[in-house]
Amino acid sequence: MERDIRIVIIEDDETIRYGYAYLVGAAEGYYVVNTYASYDEAANSLAADRPEVILLDIQLPGTSGIEALPKIKKVLPDCHVLILTVYESQKQIFDALANGASGYLTKATPATRIIESIKEVKEGGGPMSINIARMVISSFMKNQDSPLSKRETQILELVAEGKSRSQVAKQLFIDPETVRTHIKNIYLKLNVNSRADAIRTAKDNRLI
Template identity: 75%
Template sequence: MNRNIRITIIEDDETIRNGYAYLIDATEGYDVVSTYVSFDEAAKKIAADHPDVILLDIELPGVNGIDAIPKLKKLLPQCFVLILTVYESEKLIFNALANGASGYLTKNTPSAKIVESIKEVKEGGGPMSINIAKLVIKSFQKNQESPLSKRETQILELIGEGKSRSQIARDLFIDLETVRSHIKNIYIKLDVNSRADAIKMAKQNKLI
């Protein structure tokens, strides 16, 4: 007879943490064996909890979720880590997966899908929210031989979204002069003279 899947939740928001714990624990075949507000708190006891799957938030007090993944895997080598977060950043997704996460869900994922994903990850799957899967696919579809740096690609994507130079500076926490310098380099590398031409050229060559 199959035993229940054992789950630990690491989430600093009490309402969300208790909500997930109640929802999952009330589902047949699942046991929430522990909940923690941070990795630092979990690290002291989690090995003794013997979870099969850890639901892990990214923004945590102390050690963040991304940095916590390899630490958790060291404490519990056979355990699967499923990220559950509000963040949809391409960089965070790939950092999480590179650090050993087995799946990545956003918090707007329907509760039934979260429960289903716990079972899926335990069986060796790699569940992702639809929007996250699209981001991953889009990233792989990009031209890996792009002449643009990561920052230039990022700026060009924001230009493609219709953002002004000052908005881009604010979004990326860099000064306006740095944005201007990057845009100038983009124009030189793509051999274009306008935003419209830069976007057209980037899309034709799958640079964004």
């Protein structure tokens, strides 16, 4: 008989943490070894827990999930880390994957899918929520020779979503005048004179 998959859950919300522990632990073939409210709380026990899969939140007190990933992989190189979070920003997704996450699910994911994903990641798969997978694929489909900087691309994507200069500034935590300067540079690089032309040119050339 196959032995149960050993799982550790690191999630700061007590209700969610116990909910995951109950749902996963009740499934046949799964064993929740331990649960923790933070990576800092878990750090000294993970080696003894010997988890094969860790369900890890990103927004944790103290060491964040992103910061915890390389620390976990150093102690448990063969352990698979499955991110389970409410955050869907492109930067956090790619930071998580670059730091060793094997999969990325949002907390809106049904419990049955989370349980399936634990087995999938244990077998070498890379489970992702549909919207996360779309974001990753979209990023790879972009023109890698774009004349736009990462920040310019980010701003143009928000402009294409219909956001105003002040909304862009607020979302990116930068000054509206900085946004104006970036947009001016975008127009120059794309040889356009309007927002509509910039968006159309960027989409035609797979820059966003």
